[in-house]
Amino acid sequence: MSGVSDYVQNIKETVSTIFEGMAITASHFMRKPYTVQYPDRMAVRVQDTLPFRYRGILEVDLEICTGCLACERLCPIDCITIVADKDPVTKQLLLSQFDIDIAKCMYCGLCSEPCPTGSIHHTTEFEGADYSLESLIRRFVKDPVIAYKPKKGPETDQRIAPILNRGMAYLDQWAIPGSDAEAKAAADKAAAETAAPGEPS
Amino acid sequence: MQTLIENLVNAGTFGKNASVVAAIVIFVLSAVVFLGVAFPFAGIVSWVERRVWARIQSRVGPNRVGPNGFLQWLADGVKHVCKEDIIPDDSDPTLFKTAPYLVVLAFVLPWAVMPFSSSLILADLNVGILYMTSVTALTVVGVLMAGWASNDKWSLIGGIRSAAQIVSYEIPAGLSIFPVVLMTGTLSMQGIIRAQGWAPQHWFLFANPFTFIAANILYISALAEGNRTPFDLPEAESELVAGFATEYSGMRYLFFFMAEWGNLFIIGAIITTLFLGGWQCPHITKNVVLMNVLQLIVFNVKVLALVFLSMWIRATLPRVRIDQLMLLCWKYFVPISFVDMIGTAVWVAIWPDGNAFMGYIMLAGAIVVAVLFIQRVIFYLRRSRMEMYFNPTI
Amino acid sequence: MSTLRTEEMTLNMGPQHPSTHGVLRFVVRADGEVMREAIPDVGYLHRSIEKIAEKVGYHGFMPYTDRVDYVCAMFTNQGWGSACERLGNIEVPKRGEYCRVIAAEFNRLASHLLSIGTMGMDIGAMTPFTHAIREREMINDLIEELCGARLTFNYMRIGGVAWDLPPGWREKSNAYLDHLEPILDEFNNLLSYNKIYVERLANIGIITAKEAIDYNLVGPNLRGCGVKWDIRKDIPYSVYPDFDFDVPVGNGHWGTLGDSMDRYMVRVFEMKESVKILRQALAKIPSGPVLAKVPRNFKPPAGECQIRVESARGDMGWYVVSDGTGYPWRVHVRTGSFAAMGIIQKLSQGLMIADLVTLIASLDVIAPEIDR
Numbered sequence: 001m002s003g004v005s006d007y008v009q010n011i012k013e014t015v016s017t018i019f020e021g022m023a024i025t026a027s028h029f030m031r032k033p034y035t036v037q038y039p040d041r042m043a044v045r046v047q048d049t050l051p052f053r054y055r056g057i058l059e060v061d062l063e064i065c066t067g068c069l070a071c072e073r074l075c076p077i078d079c080i081t082i083v084a085d086k087d088p089v090t091k092q093l094l095l096s097q098f099d100i101d102i103a104k105c106m107y108c109g110l111c112s113e114p115c116p117t118g119s120i121h122h123t124t125e126f127e128g129a130d131y132s133l134e135s136l137i138r139r140f141v142k143d144p145v146i147a148y149k150p151k152k153g154p155e156t157d158q159r160i161a162p163i164l165n166r167g168m169a170y171l172d173q174w175a176i177p178g179s180d181a182e183a184k185a186a187a188d189k190a191a192a193e194t195a196a197p198g199e200p201s
Numbered sequence: 202m203q204t205l206i207e208n209l210v211n212a213g214t215f216g217k218n219a220s221v222v223a224a225i226v227i228f229v230l231s232a233v234v235f236l237g238v239a240f241p242f243a244g245i246v247s248w249v250e251r252r253v254w255a256r257i258q259s260r261v262g263p264n265r266v267g268p269n270g271f272l273q274w275l276a277d278g279v280k281h282v283c284k285e286d287i288i289p290d291d292s293d294p295t296l297f298k299t300a301p302y303l304v305v306l307a308f309v310l311p312w313a314v315m316p317f318s319s320s321l322i323l324a325d326l327n328v329g330i331l332y333m334t335s336v337t338a339l340t341v342v343g344v345l346m347a348g349w350a351s352n353d354k355w356s357l358i359g360g361i362r363s364a365a366q367i368v369s370y371e372i373p374a375g376l377s378i379f380p381v382v383l384m385t386g387t388l389s390m391q392g393i394i395r396a397q398g399w400a401p402q403h404w405f406l407f408a409n410p411f412t413f414i415a416a417n418i419l420y421i422s423a424l425a426e427g428n429r430t431p432f433d434l435p436e437a438e439s440e441l442v443a444g445f446a447t448e449y450s451g452m453r454y455l456f457f458f459m460a461e462w463g464n465l466f467i468i469g470a471i472i473t474t475l476f477l478g479g480w481q482c483p484h485i486t487k488n489v490v491l492m493n494v495l496q497l498i499v500f501n502v503k504v505l506a507l508v509f510l511s512m513w514i515r516a517t518l519p520r521v522r523i524d525q526l527m528l529l530c531w532k533y534f535v536p537i538s539f540v541d542m543i544g545t546a547v548w549v550a551i552w553p554d555g556n557a558f559m560g561y562i563m564l565a566g567a568i569v570v571a572v573l574f575i576q577r578v579i580f581y582l583r584r585s586r587m588e589m590y591f592n593p594t595i
Numbered sequence: 596m597s598t599l600r601t602e603e604m605t606l607n608m609g610p611q612h613p614s615t616h617g618v619l620r621f622v623v624r625a626d627g628e629v630m631r632e633a634i635p636d637v638g639y640l641h642r643s644i645e646k647i648a649e650k651v652g653y654h655g656f657m658p659y660t661d662r663v664d665y666v667c668a669m670f671t672n673q674g675w676g677s678a679c680e681r682l683g684n685i686e687v688p689k690r691g692e693y694c695r696v697i698a699a700e701f702n703r704l705a706s707h708l709l710s711i712g713t714m715g716m717d718i719g720a721m722t723p724f725t726h727a728i729r730e731r732e733m734i735n736d737l738i739e740e741l742c743g744a745r746l747t748f749n750y751m752r753i754g755g756v757a758w759d760l761p762p763g764w765r766e767k768s769n770a771y772l773d774h775l776e777p778i779l780d781e782f783n784n785l786l787s788y789n790k791i792y793v794e795r796l797a798n799i800g801i802i803t804a805k806e807a808i809d810y811n812l813v814g815p816n817l818r819g820c821g822v823k824w825d826i827r828k829d830i831p832y833s834v835y836p837d838f839d840f841d842v843p844v845g846n847g848h849w850g851t852l853g854d855s856m857d858r859y860m861v862r863v864f865e866m867k868e869s870v871k872i873l874r875q876a877l878a879k880i881p882s883g884p885v886l887a888k889v890p891r892n893f894k895p896p897a898g899e900c901q902i903r904v905e906s907a908r909g910d911m912g913w914y915v916v917s918d919g920t921g922y923p924w925r926v927h928v929r930t931g932s933f934a935a936m937g938i939i940q941k942l943s944q945g946l947m948i949a950d951l952v953t954l955i956a957s958l959d960v961i962a963p964e965i966d967r
Binding site: 354581 | 604613614729
C-alpha cells in the first residue's frame with residue numbers, strides 16, 4: 001500500500017514544486033533586468049558610477065612626485081620602473097623615467113599607500129585593451145623633470161596647489177591604511193548639524 | 202487548398218496537362234510554405250526564446266540587431282553560413298553530411314498536415330495524426346546518425362541517449378492520442394478539430410478528466426521527443442559538451458537547432474489540434490476568406506502560447522538523469538496513459554455524445570488553478586523589493 | 596549462445612569541459628552511461644604561489660593570496676594576515692577584526708551563492724544560476740565600495756584591514772541583507788525543493804562520517820556528513836566568539852545522510868547563518884583604528900606557526916616558517932578543495948556520467964585552490 005501512496009506522493013510533489021517554480025519565473029517577467037547595457041546604452045559612464053576606492057589603471061601626477069621610490073620598492077611584481085638621479089649641477093633630483101607596465105600590474109593598491117603626496121593613484125578607468133604589449137607600458141616622463149620637494153607651509157604655486165590638494169585628499173580619504181573614515185564622517189556630520197542651526201540661511 | 206486545386210483541375214483550366222500543372226503548383230506552394238513560414242518561424246522562435254529566457258534570468262537578451270534585436274536570427278543564420286564547415290577526419294563523411302538533412306526532414310514533413318484553418322491545409326490525410334507522429338519520429342534516425350558518424354564519444358553518448366529517449370516516449374505520446382481518437386472516431390486532423398467547439402468547455406482538454414491527463418502526458422512526451430528541457434539529455438551541455446552536435450559546425454549545426462526550435466511549433470500544433478480546439482472560432486461572418494483568416498489567427502495564437510509555455514518550462518526546470526527519464530516514461534507515463542485510454546473508453550460508452558456538464562466543471566477547476574497561480578506570482582513580486590537593485594543605470 | 600559483451604570506454608573529461616569548474620581533468624572509465632571510475636588529474640592551474648611567498652616578502656605576498664582561491668579571497672587574506680600576526684606577535688584592533696569578519700562573511704555569502712548557482716547550472720537549470728550571480732553581483736558591488744576590487748580584494752593587511760568601512764556602508768549592507776533573505780527562500784522554492792532537482796542529488800555520492808574524516812574532508816563537505824565541526828566554533832579565532840550562530844549539519848532529510856543534497860543544503864543554511872553573523876557584526880562594530888602599527892619592513896622573529904580559518908570551502912590552514920629575515924622561509928597552504936578531490940575516485944564508482952558533474956559541484960571544488 002505504501003508503494004501506491006509513494007507513487008501518488010511523487011506525482012503530487014513534482015506537480016506542486018514545478019507549480020511554485022513556474023510562479024517564480026513568471027514573476028520575473030515583471031521585474032526589471034539587472035544587467036546594464038555596457039558600453040553604449042548607459043545613462044552614465046560606468047567609470048563615473050564606480051566607488052571612490054575603485055582600483056583601476058594607475059596614474060601618476062608628475063608635478064607632485066617626490067621621487068622617493070617608495071612605490072617601486074613596495075610593488076610585489078616590479079611593474080614600476082623609476083630612474084631618479086641627482087643633477088650634478090643643480091643638486092636637484094631629476095626624474096628621467098617613470099614607467100608603469102599595465103600588463104603586469106595586478107591592481108593591488110600597495111604602491112599608492114606609501115606615497116607621501118598621493119602622486120601615484122588608482123583611477124576608475126579600467127578599459128585598457130590594446131594591440132601590443134609595448135603600448136601597455138605607460139611612460140609618464142616625456143622629458144626629464146625635477147622632482148617635487150614638499151614645502152613646510154601650504155603650497156603656494158598656483159599650478160601645483162590644486163593637484164597637491166587632490167593628492168592629499170586622496171590619501172586622507174582612501175590610501176592611508178587604517179584611517180577611521182566612518183567615525184570621521186559621522187563626526188563631520190554631527191559638527192555640520194550642530195553648526196547649522198546657528199547660521200541663518 | 203487541395204479542394205481548390207482539384208476544382209481547378211476538374212474545371213479544365215489547365216487543359217490537357219492538368220495533373221502535371223497541379224503537381225507543379227503544389228510543389229511550388231509547398232516550397233514557399235516551407236521556406237517562407239517554417240524556416241523563418243524556427244529562426245524567430247530562437248530569438249523569442251532568448252528574449253524570454255533573458256527576462257526570466259534578469260537579463261536583457263539580444264536587442265542590438267534590428268528593432269529590439271528582432272533580426273538576430275538572420276544575423277545568426279548568416280554567421281553560421283559563413284563559418285567553416287568542418288568534417289572530422291575519422292568520421293563517416295556520408296552519414297555525417299546526411300544526418301542534419303534527416304533531422305530537418307522530420308521537421309518539414311509534418312507541415313503537410315498542419316491544419317491552419319478550415320480550408321488551409323496542404324493535405325487533409327485521413328490518417329493525419331498518425332502521419333504526424335510517425336514522421337516526427339524520423340528525428341531519431343538523424344540524431345543517431347549524427348552521434349555515430351561524428352566518431353566522438355560524447356556525440357555517441359548523446360546520440361544513443363536520444364534514440365532511447367525518443368523511442369521510449371513515442372509510446373506514451375501515442376497512447377495519449379488514443380482517447381481523442383476514441384471520442385472522435387477519426388484520425389484526420391480536420392475531423393478531430395471539427396469534433397470540438399470554439400469555447401474552452403467544448404475542447405477535448407476539458408471533455409473529461411482522462412483527456413486532461415492525456416493532454417498533459419502528450420505535451421510532456423512531446424517535449425521529450427523534441428529534446429527540450431527538462432529532457433534535453435542528448436545535448437546536455439554541462440555533461441556532454443554539446444551532445445550529438447559536438448563535432449558539427451556552420452550550417453549543419455544550424456540545421457539541428459533550427460529543427461529543434463521549429464519542432465516547438467509542431468508540438469504546439471499537435472496539442473492544439475487534439476485538445477485545444479484547433480482553429481475553431483465563433484462564426485461571426487459569412488465571408489469564407491475572412492473566416493479562414495480568423496481561424497488562422499486563432500490557431501496560431503494557441504500554438505504560440507504553447508511554444509511560449511515550453512520556453513518558460515525550459516527556463517524553470519533542471520534536467521533529469523537518463524535513468525529517471527526512463528523511469529518517468531515506463532513507470533508513470535505508460536501505465537497512466539493505459540488507464541487513461543480505458544477510462545476514456547468507459548466514459549465514451551456511458552456518454553457517447555460527451556458530458557457537457559463535465560466541461561464546465563473542469564473549466565472552473567482550471568480557472569481556480571490559474572487564480573492560485575497568479576496569487577503566487579503576486580506574492581513573489583511583492584517580496585522581491587525591486588528598489589534594492591543597485592546601480593540603476595539601465 | 597554468446598553472452599552480451601560490453602566494452603569499457605575511456606572518456607577524457609576536461610580540462611576544457613564546460614562543467615569541471617575550471618581547468619580540471621577527469622579520466623572517466625565508463626561502461627555506457629555508468630562509470631567504473633573517474634580519476635581526477637590535477638595540476639593544470641599550478642602557479643607556485645607558495646614559492647612566490649619566499650620571494651616577495653610578507654607585505655607583498657598579500658595580493659598573491661587572493662589568487663589562491665579567487666572565489667573567496669577574503670579568507671586567504673585573513674589566513675595569511677593572521678599567520679603573520681601570530682609570528683610577529685601583533686594584536687589586531689577590535690574594529691579591524693570586526694571589519695575582517697564582515698568582509699569575510701560577505702565573501703562566504705558570495706562564494707556559496709556561486710556554488711549553489713553553478714550546482715543548478717550543472718543540472719541544466721540556467722535561471723537559478725543567473726539569479727545567484729545577480730545576488731553575488733550585489734555583494735561584489737558592496738565589497739567594491741569597501742576595498743576597490745570585485746574579486747581579488749587585497750583588503751586585509753598584516754595587523755588589520757587596509758580601509759575602514761566607508762560612510763553609509765553599514766546601512767547599505769543591512770538593506771542588502773533584508774533583500775537577500777526573501778531571495779534565498781525564493782531560490783529554495785525555485786531550485787532546492789524542486790522535485791527533479793532533489794531526485795538528481797539525493798542518494799548520490801554518499802559519504803559516511805568516518806569516510807569524510809578519513810579522507811580529510813573539511814567545511815560544508817564534512818558538515819554535510821553530519822559531523823559538527825566548524826573552526827569558527829571549535830577553535831575560535833578573530834571575534835567569532837562574540838556572535839551567536841548555529842553550525843548547520845546534514846541530516847539526511849532528502850535521502851541518505853551525507854549525500855550531495857545534504858552538502859548542498861548545508862551551504863544554503865550556512866548562508867542564513869552568515870546573514871545572522873553579519874547583522875550582529877554590523878550592529879556591534881566598535882569604533883577605533885582598524886590597523887595596528889606594523890613596520891613597512893616587517894621582520895618577524897624566527898619561528899613557525901599554523902593558522903586555521905574556516906573558509907567557504909572549509910578549514911584552510913596557513914603554515915608559515917620564518918627565519919627572521921624579511922622573507923618567509925617556507926609557506927604552505929592547506930585547502931579544502933584538494934582534500935575533496937581525493938574522494939572523487941572512490942565516490943564515482945558505479946555512478947552515472949551525469950552524476951559526476953553534480954558530484955564535483957556538490958563538493959564545491961575550485962581549480963585554483965586545488966593547485967595553488
